Amino acid sequence: MLGDYSLTDLSSIFVMQGFAGLILFSVYTLMALGLAIIFGQMGVINMAHGEFMILGAYMTYLCSGFFQTHLPALFPAYFFVAMALAFVASGALGMLVEWALIRHLYKRPLDTLLATWGLSLILQQAYRTIFGPREVGVELPAWLIGSVQVTDTIEIPINGMFVMAITLLITAGVALLMYRSRFGAQVRAVVQNRPMAGAVGIDTEKVDRLTFGLGCGIAGVAGSAFTMVGSTGPTSGQLYIVDTFLIVVFGGAASLLGTIASAFSISQTQSTLEFFLSGSTAKVITLLAVVGILMLRPQGLFTLKVRR
Amino acid sequence: MAESKGNGLQSALRRRLLMGLAGVPAIALMPRMAFAAGPATATVNTTGLAVTDTEVTVGILHSATGTMAISETGSIQAEKLAIAQINEAGGVLGRKIKIIQEDGASDWPTFAEKAKKLLVNDHCAAVMGCWTSASRKAALPVFEQYNGLLYYPTFYEGLEQSKNVIYTGQEATQQILESLNWVAKEKGAKTYFFIGSDYIWPRTSNKIARKHIENVLKTKVVGEEYFPLGHTQFNSVINKLKLTKPDVIFTDVVGGSNVAFYKQLKAAGIDLSKQTLLTISVTEDEIDGIGGDNIAGAYSCMKYFQSLKNPNNEKFVAAFHKMWGEKTVIGDVTQAAYLGPFLWKMAVEKAGSFDVDKVAAASADIEFKEAPEGYVKIHPNHHLWSKTRVAKALPNGQFEVVYESKDLIEPNPFPKGYQ
């Protein structure tokens, strides 16, 4: 299929295709980061993760409406406020859920799955009741729309680069927090040995709540960023959940680096296949490959060296 | 329920228990024989439908929950509006319409189950309902088996015709062929790229479009891509568009994917005021989610747009807004759903009876001159004669009609040479 095109055409397509893959990579990383913390570090299966993302998206929607009507002068900058708000709202809801639901179930990981599935149904219906069943569109500030003309034939979408930048920032932030801060050390201590961590004076309950809140908050930011590329409806969250879990599992659950590596490999595979095959086939082949590899190497790409 | 614990229930129960022992299937026939009121009812209702001297029951069967609720809400609203207007004007054969609403929950088997409930338990005289092809395919055997009457509002792929269904939306050839002719003539289009969601309606529609493009217009399709429902990443296919540079992008992407697709198209720098994009899946409802700015400049082909200028439509839009709020938009399917109750009412009055067989037979050649889309007529094949219009999306979320077929187009669900 590539025979009929000129070399410059082809090379610029390859550049743009590379960027398409990178954007997908950012999206996947954002989706998976929150879950990597909740599932990878805490071992909690949060099936309502998608709904926490959508909460962030709805916050962005509300924010854009508010700025448009009340503070039109500040509209270009509303997105940053919206993301902060999304983080706070999803994080707060996450902490509430941890307190009301999750903390009773730490010893029964499979049961958290069922309970959070119930939670996701309730949240979906709540969104439907509050925001209506239709999808809502978020108005973007002008500077986020359009693309950068690199050469005559290469164009890079601005919002894609924005998502990439956010992903970079958040990933760096999470890495710092988990591996360079006191809080991160506490989280890892609790993960590795809860009674021992408690014995040396770490308030494990508080750490759990904050960790869960952090994971949900990041999901909220992801949701906020997605309003630029995707849609926001009551059931949009469900679309992401399988992909997200696969990424985290494929990466090796307890490893942040693994999550990023797996998001990278899955997104590149899918984006390349999509270019050569049809969209549906590409998706099936990617998922099959991931499941196949997981069957041969269940611990995922990267893993902590622990005997289970 | 709670107070009916007297002797009546007990004896009814005992009778049923005996019946059950005698022959379980007989129970199904029981309630059907239970009706026998005034003579008027007896003459207009010989098959045991839920018709009394003052009321007639009609079902509404759409998804109020699940992914399809986004699209189907408008249809529910339009049908309720139409029924309210009919009741205000005196009802059907002097009887007010009573609504029983069921939720298909975006789940095809649920549609079949609820359709059966509406027909077998509630004895609805007609059902306004279904939206996706899949829900119709699931419910159709139920309507045929129990001899119900379904008014189906969505534009769809054709290849179907049933005594028990009136299709108030367009079938694929009505919608597509005229608009392809228009784009070929008006834009001088030579190459086309198809992008669709992966299910029967886009695939069949694209097949028809491809045959027309290749055999009639003698031009070329340079690409055809399908994505799973709910897919949200279109950057790769957008790159393919940039590589192949088609004259026309022809899309039938549905649901949430739509939003992602147009946002990413715009972000990738494809300017719809220069690049012709023809869609058969975007109505005002979808633009609500996509955002007018993101799709402005695209052409949509439908039989109805909210901005149509005619007295019928102005009255309809005003009434719709009065009932459901100023901000609600009205798309093609919403208008088609609005037609259902009126077409049924006229067929019942023509037949002088609620009996499904008589209503179905009387439906052919029913004319509805007050239709918001202008004028429609039921073809003997139970589809509607209608006009096709091409309109350009505006940033405010409305459409500006740029072309309207001169005559009503004949519905042709089994098009020769396009299968």
Added chain:
Amino acid sequence: MISPKSTSTVHDNPFMKPMEWISLALLAAVIFLVLPMLLDAFRLNLVGKYLTYSFVALGLVICWGFGGILSLGQGVFFGLGGYLMAMFLKLEASSVENTKIQSTPGIPDFMDWNQITELPWFWKPFTSLPFTILAVIVVPAFFAFVIGSAMFRRRVGGTYFAIITQAIAAILTILIVGQQGYTGGINGITDLRTLNGWDIRTDRAHNILYFVNGGLLVACILFAQYVKRSKLGRILVAMRDKEDRVRFSGYPVASFKTFAFCLAAVFAAIGGAMFTLQVGFMSPSFVGIVPSIEMVIYAAVGGRLSLFGAVWGTLLVNWAKTTFSESFPELWLFGLGGLFILVVLAFPNGLAGIYRTYVEPRLTRRVKALEPAPAVALPHAAE
């Protein structure tokens, strides 16, 4: 969850204890007598549909409750069973005579719409009913065997297994939807009419199928009970609680787990086939993640350790779902979601747990008072 009383040996461990016989009799009475008498044909057909889900729940009790393997992909097997049966019925419904308006008569309508002009090879054997029935059992079992043996041998367990099975459900759905020329796509396989010439759409046929379905269900319960009582069942429970000890005792843990998973798959497939027969079509919406998880909740509500509970749980949740969605169509998700959370938080052993804690002790006291025979002192079940 092993109660300290369960020191009984094989000898004084009969196939079913008196209370269990009573439960079975009660269930049979409700399925075969009470419901058919109280319900009209439409509602009875609905109950028949719900009962097909209880096959899945029954399988989950074995593989999740006893074996500790939670599969979120049971919809795959339910769907496989249903699709295989639907293929047979569809071929029968697509006789040349019925399909003469098509461009290629004699093949299913959706193939014709997708320009397929010849019956694909893997459809051909499904003109035979015995082959179909065999396939309904063998294909899902084989599929489960491949998945199970690949994963259990590498000691994939718990949450990982759940997520991978979930992904498999997603893959199969996309595949079925994408290959619509061969599978009917998102519409599924619809408009099924006859089984070897017998019209399955009439009320009478629905009634007969309902009783066949009930009979199969009771047979499956008895088989599951046999497994539970056998050594294998007790090893499963032991494995769930202390997998390493069982492994160190020399038992091939992976094979036992694979067997439990295959058994659950076969049960689900039987349910799927019965579903197709009673409902008259099959669609990918039973294969995906959402139905798979819903089926897990049936087992959870009924009590993941109780075979009878699985059936009651299925009936209860579906009854609630139908009632809720008929009276409050826009609110039923709240109810369903609340039910999930309530069961997990407050009643982890579901209906059966409530029964065992609150009802059974009283019943036992009554029975004892009536008939003071210490030999049938009804020790709690091994779980």
